[in-house]
Amino acid sequence: MYRWVDILPTMHPVVPIVSEGLAGAADVEKTGPMAAYLKTDMPFYGVQSADRKRILSAALKAHPITSRAEYRGVVTSLWALPHREEKYCAIGVATRYREYVSPGSMPLYKRMIVEGAWWDLVDWLASDAVGMVLLRHREQTAITMELWIDDRDMWLRRTAILSQLRHREQTDADMLFDFCLRRSHEKEFFIRKAIGWALREHAKTDPTGVYRFCDRNSERLSGLSLREATKHR
Secondary structure: OOOHHHHOOOOOOHHHHHHHHHHHOOOHHHHHHHHHHHOOOOOOOOOOHHHHHHHHHHHHHHOOOOOHHHHHHHHHHHHHOOOHHHHHHHHHHHHHOHHHOOHHHHHHHHHHHHHHOOHHHHHHHHHHHHHHHHHHOHHHHHHHHHHHOOOOOHHHHHHHHHOOOOOHHHOOHHHHHHHHHHOOOOOOHHHHHHHHHHHHHHHOOOHHHHHHHHHHOOOOOOHHHHHHHOOOO
């Protein structure tokens, strides 16, 4: 049997530790249901969230990431591995180190969003990676969001809509409402759902503003978006 260290001697130790830890915790009985739920052919180890987080945290505690180069290297190496849980760990690392969740990491996040191309990967990146960069560097990152909201890639458009999910009182409502209207004509389920979700989250902070927006634009927003946005009205 090969050893990671034999074939990748310069790889950060977190990567083989995580991958081997996931393999050791594999539960074949869970792999089928997990893949079926996400409608993907990507292989799973069958490792659930709590065990995955435990494995990742132990690896990072034993071998801390101490530079941006290590951060990027670990994220990209885990992301390149074939199993879904390895990609979850890549996002876990990407969102864990606040000092590196910055405009300089946006090209990395964009690549992961485009390659991930499914809600379980994209939405986590949208809220906890891209969204945090936008929150801390709003003026600079808003320019990127203005490009993504009209991008040909649907997952980048969804990310732009969802990028303020965790902003609460700091939400730029004008941007949120503008983005929702700019994509309101789309028939794509994941866009319509994102519009409703983003509006519903903002309604927790400003219900009057969100419901007024929905009432004024009821003919432009899809039924799905409206139902999601006003779910707690």
